Amino acid sequence: MVRPIVGDGTRERDWQAWRAMAQWPSLPLDPPSPPLVVAPHPDDEILGVAGLMAMLGEVDLVAVTDGEASHPGSIIHTPDELAAIRRAETGEAMRRLGLDTTIYRLGHPDGGIDEDTLAGQLAGLLAPGRWCLATWRGDGHPDHEAVGRAAAAACAETGARLFEYPIWAWHWARPDDPDVPWRQARRVDLTPRAQAAKAAAIGAFPSQTAPLGPAEADAAILPPHVLARFARPFEVIFE
Numbered sequence: 001m002v003r004p005i006v007g008d009g010t011r012e013r014d015w016q017a018w019r020a021m022a023q024w025p026s027l028p029l030d031p032p033s034p035p036l037v038v039a040p041h042p043d044d045e046i047l048g049v050a051g052l053m054a055m056l057g058e059v060d061l062v063a064v065t066d067g068e069a070s071h072p073g074s075i076i077h078t079p080d081e082l083a084a085i086r087r088a089e090t091g092e093a094m095r096r097l098g099l100d101t102t103i104y105r106l107g108h109p110d111g112g113i114d115e116d117t118l119a120g121q122l123a124g125l126l127a128p129g130r131w132c133l134a135t136w137r138g139d140g141h142p143d144h145e146a147v148g149r150a151a152a153a154a155c156a157e158t159g160a161r162l163f164e165y166p167i168w169a170w171h172w173a174r175p176d177d178p179d180v181p182w183r184q185a186r187r188v189d190l191t192p193r194a195q196a197a198k199a200a201a202i203g204a205f206p207s208q209t210a211p212l213g214p215a216e217a218d219a220a221i222l223p224p225h226v227l228a229r230f231a232r233p234f235e236v237i238f239e
């Protein structure tokens with residue numbers, strides 16, 4: 001279900017005040033092999049699970065698109081330029097996490113992911129029991145939901161273990177929102193070191209966290225009230 005991302009969304013202080021979050025069970029970090037992390041756009045993997053990646057120390061990353069559609073009316077950058085910038089930002093972010101990661105760049109069009117093709121591509125990288133971390137199927141953004149569904153199909157086919165991370169749900173959902181599977185929520189509490197590494201990695205995406213230029217079409221995608229939701233000392237994934 002597509003949910004327009006408008007307004008300021010749910011404030012981080014309202015999430016922090018929701019006591020249920022402290023009760024969610026923590027996820028034991030015992031993957032049998034380096035997990036496969038799947039990002040619809042460069043930065044989703046960092047916002048969602050950078051701390052988890054930093055603590056595990058080894059993952060493989062699938063970059064489904066290059067994120068060229070983040071600023072469709074930009075008068076500063078063409079889509080091709082944005083794609084190149086965002087590819088470089090991902091590489092820098094992974095370095096800031098201390099990871100030497102294999103990045104599979106699939107080059108699907110931003111805004112037009114071919115879900116069936118993607119499911120086949122992911123299945124080729126998964127194995128029984130391997131962890132697969134993908135954006136949540138109900139996240140409200142078409143690309144995030146397509147990636148979640150494709151990952152779910154690939155995990156069902158291969159016997160891999162699926163985890164889904166929300167990104168935009170923190171914006172449109174409310175505490176105790178009935179549209180979110182809170183019962184499947186698992187906490188990943190971050191060490192101070194992992195939290196600092198995540199903050200540094202988020203700082204590797206100036207194309208998203210700062211305006212490209214003064215025009216409305218060049219506004220920041222991730223302004224401070226959005227970034228506040230990803231500065232918590234824990235991450236949340238659904239299993």
Ligand SMILES: [Zn+2]
Pocket residue numbers: 040041044141144
């Ligand atoms: Zn995204």
